[in-house]
Structure formats: structure tokens, C-alpha cells
């Protein structure tokens with residue numbers, strides 16, 4: 001693992017969050033338990049709001065697709081008693097989170113729930129120490145910065161807007177979540193390049209997950225796998241297949257003319 005110099009045509013960096021900019025422990029030990037502990041109360045407090053009803057409807061549609069999965073938890077129909085529906089949603093959310101599912105429906109609800117946690121100061125978004133300095137340096141060099149995470153766009157904005165390093169949101173040109181497509185499919189990376197208005201070859205994608213790196217590489221992006229403490233171990237084959245970095249300091253980008 002060492003320094004990584006990327007091709008001069010790279011003018012955009014696309015970043016994953018969990019395991020790349022942010023410790024997995026922050027997501028698993030702070031963010032996710034907040035949801036598990038508060039989902040019932042949140043649903044009871046916000047049940048009459050349109051946004052909450054939309055979230056429940058999306059979870060219901062996802063549940064329709066999940067029927068065949070082991071341990072599946074159904075959500076009662078709209079006509080059922082409210083407390084019964086709420087309990088069904090709570091159980092479904094807990095089941096999805098147990099499997100660390102990345103469904104858009106689950107991620108939308110989580111993003112809405114974290115609003116209060118960040119706004120009250122109960123939670124601050126963790127980023128590795130090398131992240132903010134590198135992002136500032138790259139932005140000053142004319143590099144455009146985007147996020148692609150399974151976390152909803154709102155959740156991404158909260159994490160960087162209320163980070164331990166202060167407000168970092170202004171560093172980013174834009175955000176993508178799974179509404180563009182799953183992170184393990186090449187088509188999602190082609191769509192992202194289309195949205196940004198550049199070729200996939202001019203993008204460097206940084207992630208901790210090799211399945212995501214593979215999909216981005218197949219779409220034509222430059223990729224590097226970020227190795228952070230607590231990330232899933234890589235096989236020898238994976239280590240040999242992608243450039244590896246353990247700090248953004250190791251990445252050198254050419255200034256954009």
C-alpha cells in the first residue's frame with residue numbers, strides 16, 4: 001500500500017462513506033442503534049405527517065418484494081389498527097437492519113430519523129482525520145467532489161453538515177444514493193457520470209467494498225480500495241486487483257486546468 005497517482009484526465013472524485021470517509025464503527029455503533037432504539041417512538045410522534053406516511057408506504061412496497069426472504073416480517077395493510085401497523089413497521093425495520101440491508105425504503109426512513117439526532121448535537125458525523133484536509137486540497141485544485149453512498153442523500157448531508165470537523169457539506173458538488181441504482185451494478189456508475197456530465201474515465205471512485213470497485217471499474221471509472229481499521233479483510237486476489245490506500249494523503253490528483 002502506498003502512493004497513488006491517478007491519470008491526468010481525472011477531474012472528479014466520487015466517494016463512498018462507510019469504511020471510506022467514515023469508520024464503520026460510527027455507522028454500526030452510533031447511527032444504527034439510534035434507529036433501532038427510537039423507531040417506535042419516531043413513528044408514533046410523526047405518524048400523521050405526509051413524509052412519515054410516504055416512508056411507510058415505501059417500506060410496504062419493499063416488503064411486497066421481500067416476501068420470499070427468510071425471516072421476512074410483513075407490514076399490516078393500511079386498514080389495520082394503527083398500533084398494529086406501527087409494530088409491523090418497527091419489526092420490519094429491525095429485521096432489515098439485522099441483515100444490514102441497503103434498501104432505498106429503509107435508508108430514506110433512517111435519513112429522516114437522524115435529522116433530530118444531528119440537529120440536537122446528540123450525534124456528530126465522524127470522518128477520518130485525513131479526509132477533510134484532502135478534500136479541501138482537491139477542491140482547491142479544481143477537482144469536483146461527489147458522494148455515492150447507500151445512505152440516503154439527506155443522511156449524507158447530515159453526516160457532513162454536522163461533522164466532528166465542522167460543516168463540510170460545501171466541499172461537495174453533489175450526492176448520489178441508491179435511487180440512481182445499486183452500488184454493485186455498473187449501470188449506476190454510468191448514470192452517475194451522465195448526471196455529472198463527464199466521462200466515467202474522468203472519475204476516481206473510492207470505496208472499501210471490492211464489489212463496488214468492480215462495478216465502477218467495469219463502467220470505466222478509475223478506482224481505489226480504501227483500507228481502514230475495522231473494514232472487511234480483503235483476499236489476496238482482491239488486494240492484487242485494485243490499487244489500495246489507507247489514507248487520502250496517499251492520493252495525488254493533477255490540478256484541473
Ligand SMILES: CSCCC(=O)C(=O)COP(=O)(O)O
Pocket residue numbers: 016017018019027031102107148149150151152155156159183
Ligand atoms: C450516510 S448515512 C450512514 C451510512 C449508511 O446508512 C450506509 O448504508 C453506508 O453505506 P455506504 O454505501 O456509505 O458504505
Ligand SMILES: [Mg+2]
Pocket residue numbers: 016017018019020207208209
Ligand atoms: Mg462503504
